[in-house]
Amino acid sequence: MVKEKGNLTDLEAEVIYNGLCCYCGTCGAFCKEYITYEDELPKTKKKCYEICGACYDFCPRTFFAPFEVDRAVFGDVRKDGLLGYYQGDILSARATDTEVIDKAQDGGVISALLLFLLEQGEIDAAVVTKTAEEKAWQPEPCVATTKEDILAAAGSKYTQCPSVLGVADAFEAGYQNIALVGLPCHIEGMRKVQLSKGFDVGADRVKLLIGLFCTETFDLAMLTKTLEALGTSFEDVEKFNIRKGSFIVYTKSGDELKMPVRKMRAYAREACNYCYDFAAEFADVSVGSIGSDDGWSTVIVRSDAGKDLLKRAEAAGLIETKKLSKERIEELKKLASFKKRENLKRIYEKTEPLSFLNMQVEPELLERFLCGN
Numbered sequence: 624m625v626k627e628k629g630n631l632t633d634l635e636a637e638v639i640y641n642g643l644c645c646y647c648g649t650c651g652a653f654c655k656e657y658i659t660y661e662d663e664l665p666k667t668k669k670k671c672y673e674i675c676g677a678c679y680d681f682c683p684r685t686f687f688a689p690f691e692v693d694r695a696v697f698g699d700v701r702k703d704g705l706l707g708y709y710q711g712d713i714l715s716a717r718a719t720d721t722e723v724i725d726k727a728q729d730g731g732v733i734s735a736l737l738l739f740l741l742e743q744g745e746i747d748a749a750v751v752t753k754t755a756e757e758k759a760w761q762p763e764p765c766v767a768t769t770k771e772d773i774l775a776a777a778g779s780k781y782t783q784c785p786s787v788l789g790v791a792d793a794f795e796a797g798y799q800n801i802a803l804v805g806l807p808c809h810i811e812g813m814r815k816v817q818l819s820k821g822f823d824v825g826a827d828r829v830k831l832l833i834g835l836f837c838t839e840t841f842d843l844a845m846l847t848k849t850l851e852a853l854g855t856s857f858e859d860v861e862k863f864n865i866r867k868g869s870f871i872v873y874t875k876s877g878d879e880l881k882m883p884v885r886k887m888r889a890y891a892r893e894a895c896n897y898c899y900d901f902a903a904e905f906a907d908v909s910v911g912s913i914g915s916d917d918g919w920s921t922v923i924v925r926s927d928a929g930k931d932l933l934k935r936a937e938a939a940g941l942i943e944t945k946k947l948s949k950e951r952i953e954e955l956k957k958l959a960s961f962k963k964r965e966n967l968k969r970i971y972e973k974t975e976p977l978s979f980l981n982m983q984v985e986p987e988l989l990e991r992f993l994c995g996n
Contacts, residue, residue: 626686627680627685627686628676628679628680628821629676629679629680629685630671630675630676630678630679631654631657631658631667631670631671631675631676631678631679632670632671633676633679633685634650634665634678634679634682634685635667637684637685638682638684638685639664639665641973642893642894642897642973643684643894643897643973644664644665644684644894645683645684645783645808645892645894645895645898646660646663646664646783646784646785646892646894647683647785647786647787647805647806647808647809647811647812648660648764648784648785648786648787648788648789648809648812649681649682649683649787649809649812649813649815649816650665650678650679650681650682651665651678651785651788652681652785652787652788652790652791653677653678653681653791653816653822653824654671654675654677654678655791656668657669657670657671657678658678660785663783663843663892665678676821676822677819677821677822677824680815680819680821680822681812681815681816681819681822682812682815683808683811683812683815684894684897687811687815689701689904689905692811692814692818692905693707693708693905695818696814696818696905696925696926697925697926701904705902705956705959705960705963706902706904706923706955706956706959707900707902707904707905707909707923707925708904708925709909709923709924709925710924710925710926710927710929710930711924711930712946712947713914713921713922713923713946713947713952713955714921714922714923714924714933714944714945714946714947715730715914715915715916715919715920715921715922715944715945715946715947715951716730716732716919716920716922716933716942716943716944716945717729717730717731717732717918717919717920717942717943718730718731718732718734718735718941718942719735719940719941719942719943720735720738720941722774723735723738723774723777724918726774726777726778727777727778728777728778728779728862728864728912728920729864729912729915729917729918729919729920730915730918730919730920731777731920732910732920732922732942733777733804733833733835733910733920734773734774734777735936735941735942736833736908736932736933736936736941736942737749737751737767737773737802737804737833738770738773738941739932739935739936739939739941740802740831740932741768741769741770741773745800745830746800746801746802746830746831747768747798747799747800747801748766748767748768748793748796748798748800748801748802749766749767749768749772749773749801749802749803749804750764750765750766750767750786750787750789750790750792750793750801750802750803750804750805751764751765751767751772751773751776751789751804752764752765752776752780752784752786752789752804752805753765753775753776754780759857759858759860760780760782760857760860761782761843762780762782762783762784763784764784764785764786764787764788764789764792765789766789766792766793766796766798768798778862778863779835779863779864780863781840781841781846781863781865782840782841782842782843782846783806783840783892786803786804786805786806786809787803787805787809787812787813787816789803790803790813790829793828794824794825794828798828799828800828800830801828801829801830802829802830802831802832802833803829803831803832803833804833804834804835805832805833805834805835805903806834806835806837806840806903807834807835807837807898807900807901807902807903807904807905808894808898808900810832810834810903810905810906811900811905813826813829813832814832814905817829830928831907831908831928831929831932832905832906832907833906833907833908833909833910834902834903834904834905834906834908834909834910835903835909835910835911836901836902836903836909836910836911836912836913836921837898837900837901837903837911838865838884838901838958838962839888839891839892839895839896839898840891840892840895841887841890841891841892842890842891842892845889845890846890848890849870849882849887849890850872852882853872853880853882854880855872855874855878855880859874859875859876860872860873860874860875861873861874861875864912865884865912866912866917868883868884868885869881869882869883869884870882870883870884870887896966896969897966897969897970897973898962898966899962899963899966899967899970900962901958901959901962901963902923902955902959904925905925906925906929907925907926907928907929907932908922908923908924908925908926908929908932908933909922909923909925910922910923913954913955913958914947914951914952914954914955915947915951921947921951921955922944970986971985971986974986
């Protein structure tokens with residue numbers, strides 16, 4: 624049975640020591656007195672004997688109610704079980720600014736939207752992920768307040784970053800209107816902070832959540848070995864991408880090195896094996912490369928705020944869009960289905976028997992119990 628209240632000890636037992644921590648940074652962001660991070664896991668500086676529990680309440684891996692979040696954020700429940708709630712057509716889009724395009728992972732849509740929000744004065748900071756200056760491709764959260772900051776953070780990293788820590792940094796710096804760009808786990812954590820009934824940390828200052836499509840993130844040490852197998856290193860990497868079943872490494876020397884993604888599945892972070900969210904289903908706008916042509920990004924508009932932002936950015940000439948074809952949408956759904964289907968098997972293995980009054984049933988047998996199939 625899932626409980627909706629707990630403390631730091633419960634978080635350790637149920638999530639951290641159970642291999643479920645996704646290193647999103649949500650627990651430590653708002654409990655810096657007790658929680659820090661070592662080896663990409665939360666570590667307790669000292670035991671919290673106070674009856675608090677914000678860390679447990681905010682963590683996306685303790686409990687999460689998808690349909691309740693749908694209703695709270697979007698005002699309705701999803702009709703698409705694979706991609707989540709969205710409005711209108713799924714689009715393909717790209718930025719029109721050549722400076723943005725030159726720095727972009729694909730279509731530069733996220734950078735263009737953030738720059739538009741900054742220029743309009745609608746946000747005073749954006750929490751993004753950049754690579755650390757002292758270590759190549761080591762991701763770290765960044766509070767971006769200028770065009771230079773935004774463009775410096777462009778591009779996918781493919782390793783995990785505790786991005787929600789950046790939200791806490793933005794709060795501490797006094798910013799009042801903030802956008803967060805993050806993976807599905809970051810978005811889920813931030814939604815739990817925003818919707819928490821027990822703890823108020825001023826999360827209404829986060830005005831917009833932009834989500835990134837994600838199949839999994841890779842362990843940094845194993846990714847290092849992948850690069851070695853391809854004959855390169857992080858120091859020579861210009862850009863990473865995943866296209867048509869291949870993990871692609873573009874080097875500073877102009878090489879394009881490929882490895883089948885299926886061979887890298889074993890390098891995924893353990894916690895990614897229990898994630899069911901490919902398309903950042905709880906963001907205001909979700910963006911990724913899957914489904915679109917090279918140089919374009921696939922965009923799923925979910926909330927009213929996201930819809931309004933995309934419409935105004937296009938009207939201002941900062942992005943151009945076109946409707947994604949049904950064939951390409953099916954490609955998107957196929958990947959989302961694969962992630963849900965494969966990871967559901969692992970989720971079952973972690974789940975305790977469900978109780979119905981005096982009866983208990985294994986999760987994987989629930990459908991058979993209810994429907995007789």
